[in-house]
Amino acid sequence: MKILYVVHQFYPEFSSGTEKFLLNLSTAVQRDAHFPEIVAYTFVEDEGFVRKRNLLIREYRYQGLPVTSIRHRKTPADIHFSCLNADVYKFALEFLQRKGGYDLVHIGHPMRLVSFAGAARDMSLPYIVTLTDFWMLCPKILLTTSEGTLCSGPEGGESCAGLCPEIQQAFIKDRLAHAREILTGAQAVVSPSNFLAGIFKKEMPDVDLRIIPHGMEFRHLKSNLKRYGSNETLTIGYCGVLAPHKGVHLLLKAFLELNPKNCQLKLYGSCFHEQDYLRYLKKMAWGDQRIQFCEPYSEQQVGDVLSDLDLLVIPSTCYENYPLVLHEALACNVPVIASNIGGMAERIEDSVNGFTFQVGDDKDLAARLKKVIDSPEILNELKQGIAKCVPPRIEEEAYMYARLYRRVIERQPPSRN
Amino acid sequence: MKSPKFLSHPGSLILPIEAGYRAELERLRLRLRECEEKIRSLRLRDAGKEKALRELSAQLEKKERLIESLKSMQAEQRQAVEAFRKEVIRFSELVRQLETHLNRIQSSNGWKALQLYYRLREQVFPPGSRRRKAVRILWRAATRQPLPKLRRSFGLFRAQVLMDKFVWYCRIYGFRNALKRALQKFHTDARPSRFDIRPLSVAMAEIPGCEENLPLIDKKISVVIPVKNGGEDFRNLLKKIKAQKGLRECEIVVVDSKSTDGSAAVARQEGATVIHIPPESFTHAYARNRGAECTTGEYLLFIVQDALPLTDTWLWEMAHTLEHNDVAAVSCAEYPRSDCDLFYQHIIWNHNRVLRLDRDRFLSWDNSCSSDTGLRSNAQISDIAALITREVFEKYRFRTSYAEDLDLGIRLIKDGHRIGFLYSTRILHSHRRSAFYFLKRGYVDAKFLNGAFPNLPFPAVRDQQTAFRDIAAMYSRTNHAVAAITGFAREATGVRHLIDRIRRVYSSENGPDWNCPPLDPDGAHLARFVDDLTDRGGVHRPKYSCRDNMLVPRMFEGLGVMEDFLLQSRRYVDEQLTGELTAALYKLFALCSGAHLAYLYLTLSTCGSPGEAVIDLDRRLTSGV
Structure with missing residues (x-):
């Protein structure tokens, strides 16, 4: 099989969850003697680009994978939320014709390069789409309103008119129509969680949706085998981006309010563009020796970092569709306290393998933390709950996709095969 | 002291008593003489018999010596017969080999084409005809003056390359081995068209959404896992087997060869039956047979400790294939782990390619089994994960200490059984071994x-x-x-x-x-x-x-x-x-x-x-x- 992966950004400049998922998937495909190739959008202003009309093209290799990255000479204003881009569409048609021989196009994230789906359709090439967030439904991606509250879906654009009045309703309706066209035209649409699939199913019931959970790279994970007594010193952690929608301030508030003596708090991650937020967090934690701001860790360090924690907190105020760090923590046998929404609530069963708290409620979070800090032995019970279910491995995810690819390709008319 | 009573009797009574004693004495003397006579006669008879016995013993010894000499003669003759028989077997083997070679050559497309060519040649250019002479002259002219383009277009260039290669092989391997290799290569090239590939269609349950609606496999499945220091992979395997869906009942039997990492305890914790065997008596066949003896299921699944089902419906798919396709056993292909190195990746790929196991197949005895590759392909049961019915397993069991799965497969197809091989359903398994291991x-x-x-x-x-x-x-x-x-x-x-x-x-x-x-x-x-x-x-x-x-x-x-x-x-x-x-x-x-x-x-x-x-x-x- 020859598979073309399309993604909104890729390594080495970007390394978030979607890129990790795509890297894992394409290397697994390569290991199984198939040919993967990646097309990604980039913002890097570097030498080595070749000009092609309004686009700049660069080819490179990343961990044995051939990658073609493209960017506009002049970045369009709507590049992050538009479902149509004429330059990208033309490039996609040429690219698919020039390279040729692809059996399937897999859209890893539709942002910026969604026109590849249209080009594939026009060339009668089968394509599948993986949904990793709400970009196809919400131009703001996170499904949040202008006031920062959570939204339950665009409802054909009607909700957006009231909740996000700054966005033109005609644009939203147009965009949703395009999104529907792309998703219904796909041979398969995959969601990593039931929650994400449910939101899309509500909006577009005719889309063929299936669930393939993201897998963990177990090679880099390490099990936390600690057993806890009543007077244990605990290390509570947060791992992820330091941004307001991740709710790190809620964790700090709860921690400071509890003011525990036998506890330390480690915050791993960087703030990207949210410098003000980082300053705010540091101001909150000022002078407290128990709170540490740690550098982001590499993929190889995941096991060391997570197994060193006794408890992980994910206080996101937005829907997390499939938080990788939550699954990595469970795979490392580390209990999690998470907000009671989205993909987090889908995975954490309250008081069984962790705790959930009312989203955005630092008091409720503090109550959960107090429960653990006062009697750390409760962590032993949570660990028993964790042990009952093994999170999926990356090989399992790749295998499910490989079977899906085969099915999609076999379903094609004979001329395509 | 008191005297006896009769001494006190009067003297008239003593006389008749004495006379009675004397008569009795006389009678006994006579009897003694008779006995002595008898003994004498018996001794005489014994002496005769002893003599006869000695004579018989002498005869016996003589006959024993004769038997010994006959025995040694017989042994020599047996040896001669054995040597002769071996010779006959060797010759018949040689004849069989040559016949097989001949049959293969005669059934190959190349031979048929050659025959066709000869027939055509005889018809178009009859021997002794002018046309034939003309063509011969032209041919000689063409081969004496090499015209590269012309030669290439007729495939002669390729023939020359092959001839060079053959000469090279002759130098390295010797003529006989080179010839054997060439013949083998010849058949390998001809094989694809004769490989009898019958596709196996399996109703897959690959979409997790359908897992709840799987038709139940109404059988008890016993899983046999030989273990030695299984580590984290073994724990995950047990959990994954327990999570399999669509099965009525599943039991796990672990055959532990004295693990030191607590594998036996882990197995017990996960509800498995644990049998211990001494590590020195471990062979792949013994451990599996021993495990199978302790099972009660209708189907037996043999799986290795470092394999992992990739979905929760994996075992259902294997059992479903076994149940609905009239096969004695089912096994499946490997899917490489994320840490699988390049060399093992290429081994998996080449194995599936050469043995034509890159699709779902029925395997059974057919014409291709006359070649080693064909037989290996058609007898493919992989012990990484193989499901077999109890009835069949009890009849055959594992035998050899190495490649016991292939041995079982060969015996099964030779007896007319069919085997199912799945490529659409695979199992996670690969190794990362050192060069010395290879x-x-x-x-x-x-x-x-x-x-x-x-x-x-x-x-x-x-x-x-x-x-x-x-x-x-x-x-x-x-x-x-x-x-x-x-x-x-x-x-x-x-x-x-x-x-x-x-x-x-x-x-x-x-x-x-x-x-x-x-x-x-x-x-x-x-x-x-x-x-x-x-x-x-x-x-x-x-x-x-x-x-x-x-x-x-x-x-x-x-x-x-x-x-x-x-x-x-x-x-x-x-x-x-x-x-x-x-x-x-x-x-x-x-x-x-x-x-x-x-x-x-x-x-x-x-x-x-x-x-x-x-x-x-x-x-x-x-x-x-």
């Missing part, structure tokens, strides 16, 4: 294949010294090849160029042989082994010769397969690939060297005793595989 693996595989398929030709390696020299020289040349590709990624060329560069190193006669250090980071064991061979053979710094080194054809063959695999999945070369290829080259060398040492052992064994050094090598290389 040396042992190459050795054991070659020995096993020779035992299982006696017709399989192998190069005769008669000289221990030469064999050791070839291995040492090839190791040195592999160091050079690795040095030649280090940093190659910077030149930004393709996979073909990379492999060509390696080929050039191996095919070059020139170049310093011993100034290049080994570059395999995990190859210390292999390096020590090669040093040991060098010392044993007294072949210090042997010179590498592409023309004479017997490992060269195998290395080139292996490189060809590796090139095909890389072209399948990669376009460019980068540092990661050159790094992985470095390790793969050492492993390829190790595999070829292992096989070469096995050929040495087999050749010397057929000629007589292999000798102390080779027997010692055999001991070292067969342990722990």
